[in-house]
Amino acid sequence: MSKYFPVIGLEIHCQLATETKLFCDCKVEVNTLANKNVCEGCLGMPGALPVPNKKAVEYAIRLGLALNCEIDSKAMWARKNYFYPDLPSGYQVTQIGLIPELDHPIAKKGWIEIELDDGKTKRVGITRIHMEEDAGKLVHDLSPEGSHFDANRCGTPLCEIVTEPDIRSPQEAVLVLQKIKQILEYTGVSNANMENGNMRCDGNISIRPSEDAPFGVRSEIKNLNSFSNLEKALETEILYQSIALDAKQPLEQCTKRYDVVKNKTVVIRSKEDALDYKYFPEPNTARLITDPKCIEEIRNTLPELPDARRKRFIDSFDITAYDAHVLTIEKEVSEWFDEAATKCKNPKILANWIISELLREVKDLDGGLSSVKMTPIDLANLVNLIEDKTISGKIAKTVFAEMLETGKTPDTIIQEKGLVQISDPVAIEAMVREVIAANQVQFEEFKSGKASIKGFFVGQIMRASGGKANPGIVNQILDKIAKE
Numbered sequence: 001m002s003k004y005f006p007v008i009g010l011e012i013h014c015q016l017a018t019e020t021k022l023f024c025d026c027k028v029e030v031n032t033l034a035n036k037n038v039c040e041g042c043l044g045m046p047g048a049l050p051v052p053n054k055k056a057v058e059y060a061i062r063l064g065l066a067l068n069c070e071i072d073s074k075a076m077w078a079r080k081n082y083f084y085p086d087l088p089s090g091y092q093v094t095q096i097g098l099i100p101e102l103d104h105p106i107a108k109k110g111w112i113e114i115e116l117d118d119g120k121t122k123r124v125g126i127t128r129i130h131m132e133e134d135a136g137k138l139v140h141d142l143s144p145e146g147s148h149f150d151a152n153r154c155g156t157p158l159c160e161i162v163t164e165p166d167i168r169s170p171q172e173a174v175l176v177l178q179k180i181k182q183i184l185e186y187t188g189v190s191n192a193n194m195e196n197g198n199m200r201c202d203g204n205i206s207i208r209p210s211e212d213a214p215f216g217v218r219s220e221i222k223n224l225n226s227f228s229n230l231e232k233a234l235e236t237e238i239l240y241q242s243i244a245l246d247a248k249q250p251l252e253q254c255t256k257r258y259d260v261v262k263n264k265t266v267v268i269r270s271k272e273d274a275l276d277y278k279y280f281p282e283p284n285t286a287r288l289i290t291d292p293k294c295i296e297e298i299r300n301t302l303p304e305l306p307d308a309r310r311k312r313f314i315d316s317f318d319i320t321a322y323d324a325h326v327l328t329i330e331k332e333v334s335e336w337f338d339e340a341a342t343k344c345k346n347p348k349i350l351a352n353w354i355i356s357e358l359l360r361e362v363k364d365l366d367g368g369l370s371s372v373k374m375t376p377i378d379l380a381n382l383v384n385l386i387e388d389k390t391i392s393g394k395i396a397k398t399v400f401a402e403m404l405e406t407g408k409t410p411d412t413i414i415q416e417k418g419l420v421q422i423s424d425p426v427a428i429e430a431m432v433r434e435v436i437a438a439n440q441v442q443f444e445e446f447k448s449g450k451a452s453i454k455g456f457f458v459g460q461i462m463r464a465s466g467g468k469a470n471p472g473i474v475n476q477i478l479d480k481i482a483k484e
Contacts, residue, residue: 044089
């Protein structure tokens with residue numbers, strides 16, 4: 001364990017879920033033909049004037065409100081100058097300025113809360129959320145033509161969420177990224193799919209000898225596309241910086257990438273400062289003036305966010321805090337449970353079925369819950385049938401498996417297969433006595449006080465009934481006969 005104290009901040013880039021790009025009418029489309037959705041504006045051609053996408057601005061405000069930010073009703077666009085092969089204009093339109101008079105991002109001074117392993121909550125500040133356009137994509141292959149440029153992504157609307165350096169461990173960094181991903185999904189602002197590039201994360205990290213020492217020299221690790229890579233990259237960088245400081249080697253501010261195969265961070269370039277980008281107000285775009293009434297209208301349309309939904313699940317459905325946490329990690333799962341719970345007699349048992357059975361079955365499916373044939377109401381009805389003692393828990397698992405495979409209702413499957421639980425005490429007592437007659441030696445041991453044999457008899461009776469006998473009644477009758 002390092003003797004140094006990490007200081008971490010995140011820069012999270014998310015692609016907004018708009019149909020068109022930030023400054024033109026070209027479609028936002030993934031996995032399509034290269035350079036299909038481009039125009040003069042996307043390609044940075046002279047004379048092409050940008051027109052801001054209203055929906056993108058609304059999404060950015062929506063995100064800022066969900067992250068408890070102040071919204072700047074007079075946000076400004078700036079030009080960030082740098083030359084790179086996938087940036088045809090030679091600059092990026094963003095919302096960063098060099099001096100306070102020019103620095104007007106769409107949102108700032110927000111916060112989120114994360115829950116730590118010890119059950120305590122921690123508040124992490126959000127420095128700013130600014131809008132910007134994405135660059136294109138370089139495609140490298142082994143053909144004689146070499147690298148290619150795809151401009152489809154040029155101009156795609158992004159929000160960059162910058163946290164305060166309030167994070168003190170790689171594990172906390174993962175919790176922050178998970179929480180922001182949740183909020184992006186719940187608000188519908190972004191698809192937030194890290195594998196598809198809808199969401200990317202840069203980790204800024206330095207170390208210091210004590211909690212009250214000045215911040216150390218910072219490294220920025222770019223384009224981390226999973227929670228595990230974020231955690232591993234930060235841990236690796238902490239180790240590297242610790243070894244360097246122990247050896248009295250100076251650290252330099254730089255930008256790095258994480259090599260997954262070698263589990264090491266690699267310097268890409270020395271870190272630029274704001275001056276290197278020569279920011280100035282974007283001359284082709286007017287100031288982004290937003291009516292305060294519009295901001296309040298957006299605030300009034302905010303959906304129920306993860307923390308509020310988790311609390312409601314605990315209060316309304318009497319489930320555990322752990323179950324509520326698991327059920328609200330993904331918006332789709334929370335909506336599935338919410339719909340089912342309103343029709344279920346025992347939401348606690350329903351939560352167990354979703355967490356233990358349903359999520360296990362769908363975790364490897366490409367479409368997730370959306371590809372499941374079973375409906376929330378059907379699962380609620382299955383739990384109700386268990387509660388009504390129409391079927392046993394064991395039979396319910398058989399019914400559940402067929403519901404997943406066929407999409408049939410539990411009532412249909414039970415009727416087709418004759419799976420109704422036997423709860424008639426007379427019928428069950430006849431089965432119990434028949435099993436006892438075939439196992440007299442074991443029954444005498446049970447009567448003499450060897451309680452462990454009871455499980456043997458219950459198993460034999462359940463087998464004789466095809467799993468249909470009500471286990472509670474079986475146990476009652478066994479005890480009654482043992483006392484005769």
